Amino acid sequence: MNSRNWLQGNGVRRLSVGVTAADWRNITDSLAALDPKSEWLHLDVMDGQFCPKLTCGAWLIDALPKGFIIDAHVMTYSALAQAMQLAKNGAHIVTLQYEALENAVDALLALEPYRVSYQGNDFPLMRGISLCPETDLDVINALLPHIEMVQLLSLDPRSGEKMEQEAFAARLKELIQRVKDSDHSPMISVDGSMSLSLAEASVALGANIIVSGSALFKDEQLSTNLETWKKHLYR
Numbered sequence: 506m507n508s509r510n511w512l513q514g515n516g517v518r519r520l521s522v523g524v525t526a527a528d529w530r531n532i533t534d535s536l537a538a539l540d541p542k543s544e545w546l547h548l549d550v551m552d553g554q555f556c557p558k559l560t561c562g563a564w565l566i567d568a569l570p571k572g573f574i575i576d577a578h579v580m581t582y583s584a585l586a587q588a589m590q591l592a593k594n595g596a597h598i599v600t601l602q603y604e605a606l607e608n609a610v611d612a613l614l615a616l617e618p619y620r621v622s623y624q625g626n627d628f629p630l631m632r633g634i635s636l637c638p639e640t641d642l643d644v645i646n647a648l649l650p651h652i653e654m655v656q657l658l659s660l661d662p663r664s665g666e667k668m669e670q671e672a673f674a675a676r677l678k679e680l681i682q683r684v685k686d687s688d689h690s691p692m693i694s695v696d697g698s699m700s701l702s703l704a705e706a707s708v709a710l711g712a713n714i715i716v717s718g719s720a721l722f723k724d725e726q727l728s729t730n731l732e733t734w735k736k737h738l739y740r
Contacts, residue, residue, distance in 0.1 A: 509629040510653040521547040521576045523718020538728035541572040552581040555605045556662035563594040585612045592619040600633030613651035638668045649689040660697030681711045
């Protein structure tokens, strides 16, 4: 295990819940069904430039319920500056979108000195890299020494185009094999309009972290939807 990867316990499996799908006007009540022991809070940071959507920034972290692991995904051309601010505001994991970076290794190295606090203890900031569906998996070879998590997107945030489930499963399987064949052991995360079916398939292949937002908040039934997902993913 990477000595920086302090969240990677044996067989760790987590739902990282996309808070941008929650009711921001009443964020605490909207997330009340979540448990810090089994769920993380996933924060998408978009500025309308790398991809069309515009969401929140590091400021939202202060409004989130305490005690959760904050898992931030930065999809902006100012990714490094955003990542540094997220770390300062309390994010525990910051994942950078590879396609938005001029030099991914340099950006990851710049984040190496950052420390975060969790349950009264001091830990290294965990760094992740996220790959769009069309990005060649070969790019991961140079990045593995500098990341604690690698994320595959089933949907391209720039175009909204989504991969077929079979194609995504094959890509995930290839990534996991590449990681196994390396000297590194980052956690594997999947994201991008996750359906329960795709989440189940991803877990079966070896994904550790499932990111989902809209599907969990569907019909304003977070508690019910969460119970259903956990029955399928944590068994």
